Amino acid sequence: MRNLLLSTVAFAALAGTAFAADLPSRKEAPVYVAPTPAFSWTGFYVGADIGGAFSSTSLNNNFTGWNSHSLDTSGVMGGGYVGYNYQLNQNFVLGLEGDFQGTSASQSSTWVEPNLAATFTEKSSLDWLASINGRLGISYDRALFYAIGGAAWAGASASLTGVSAPFALTLSNSTTLTGYDIGGGVEYAFTPNWLGRVEYRYYDFGNYNMSAAAYTLTPFRLQTSVNTFRVGLAYLFNAPAPVVAKY
Numbered sequence: 001m002r003n004l005l006l007s008t009v010a011f012a013a014l015a016g017t018a019f020a021a022d023l024p025s026r027k028e029a030p031v032y033v034a035p036t037p038a039f040s041w042t043g044f045y046v047g048a049d050i051g052g053a054f055s056s057t058s059l060n061n062n063f064t065g066w067n068s069h070s071l072d073t074s075g076v077m078g079g080g081y082v083g084y085n086y087q088l089n090q091n092f093v094l095g096l097e098g099d100f101q102g103t104s105a106s107q108s109s110t111w112v113e114p115n116l117a118a119t120f121t122e123k124s125s126l127d128w129l130a131s132i133n134g135r136l137g138i139s140y141d142r143a144l145f146y147a148i149g150g151a152a153w154a155g156a157s158a159s160l161t162g163v164s165a166p167f168a169l170t171l172s173n174s175t176t177l178t179g180y181d182i183g184g185g186v187e188y189a190f191t192p193n194w195l196g197r198v199e200y201r202y203y204d205f206g207n208y209n210m211s212a213a214a215y216t217l218t219p220f221r222l223q224t225s226v227n228t229f230r231v232g233l234a235y236l237f238n239a240p241a242p243v244v245a246k247y
Contacts, residue, residue, distance in 0.1 A: 039142050039189055041085045041093045047195070047234025050078040053103045057124040057158065058223040069111055071124050075104035077228060083135070085236075093144060095135035101228075102128050110163070119163040126226065127155040129203065131181050142189040149182035152203050158222055177224060179205035195234045202227055 055073040083097030108123040130153045137146030159172040185199030203226040 038090075039192065041087045041137075041139055041144060041189075041236075043236050043238030044082075044084050045195060045234045045236045046080070046082045047197075047232050048078075048080045049099075049101075049197075049199075049230045049232030050076070051228055051230030053077040053101075053105045053126060053129070054227045055105050055124070055126045056225050059122055059158075059160065060221040060223070069109075069122065071107055071109050071122055073105040073107035073124055073126060075106060075126070077101045077103040077105070077129070077230065079129075081232065081234070085135075085137075087139065091138050091140070093135070093137040093139050093146070095137070095146075096133070097135055097148070098130075098132045100128065100130045105226075121161045121163055123159045124222075124224075125157045126224075127157065129154050129226065129228070131203075133181065137187075144187040144189075145184075146187065147182075147184045148199070148201065150180065152179050152181040152205070153177065154179070154203065154205055154224070154226070156205075156224060173208075173222075175208060177205035177208065179203060183228075189236070193236050195236055197232045197234070199230050199232065200228070201230075 053075055057071045057073065059069045059071065079099060079101035081097055081099035083095055085093050085095040087093050103126050105126040106124070108121060110119065110121045112119050131150055133148045133150035135146050135148045137144045139145075154177040155174075156177050157172070157174040159170065161171075162169045181201050181203045183199060183201030185197055187195055187197040189195050205224045205226075207221050207223045209221050
């Protein structure tokens with residue numbers, strides 16, 4: 001009888017264990033963590049920037065053979081830019097950008113023409129810069145290293161005043177210069193929409209003449225180039241939406 005009782009208890013214990021193993025688990029499912037979406041540079045953007053413009057103007061005259069005098073100007077620049085990026089794959093980004101900058105770059109200088117023993121005062125001003133550029137960049141997630149270049153225009157004015165006889169004259173010219181610009185920079189996405197940048201750009205506008213009717217055979221020729229450094233902040237539209245977990 002005692003053996004029968006022990007056998008019954010053992011069987012009941014084994015049966016209970018097997019039954020419990022067949023019950024559904026009450027363990028909670030692991031918490032789903034949404035993957036971080038890869039940043040995309042594709043989209044339209046608009047921004048503003050500020051920096052410095054450093055212009056070099058060479059004044060050449062042909063009174064007694066070509067002589068050159070340089071006048072360096074510097075000032076604050078600031079404006080805005082708008083563009084579009086297209087990310088080809090994980091790393092390469094193509095873009096098109098236009099910008100407009102106002103500048104305060106202006107300078108004047110008085111000097112003596114050695115071949116004429118005459119004193120002149122020269123003044124040069126750079127009022128604005130504009131450009132339409134292509135961009136080519138290599139991205140590392142939220143960082144973009146890029147080269148930029150294209151067509152550029154500038155509003156410039158210059159004057160030359162002869163202080164002493166026999167060259168007591170004033171020549172002046174205000175014009176829109178056409179040339180090119182080239183440079184590079186780095187851009188970083190602080191959020192999916194806000195982009196900060198640091199950029200250097202060089203502008204070259206070649207030669208243009210500043211002359212008067214009495215001196216058509218001995219014109220003054222100006223050559224202008226500009227170096228700029230700027231920082232900017234832009235808003236990127238069409239940024240990728242974050243991944244949302246669905247249960």
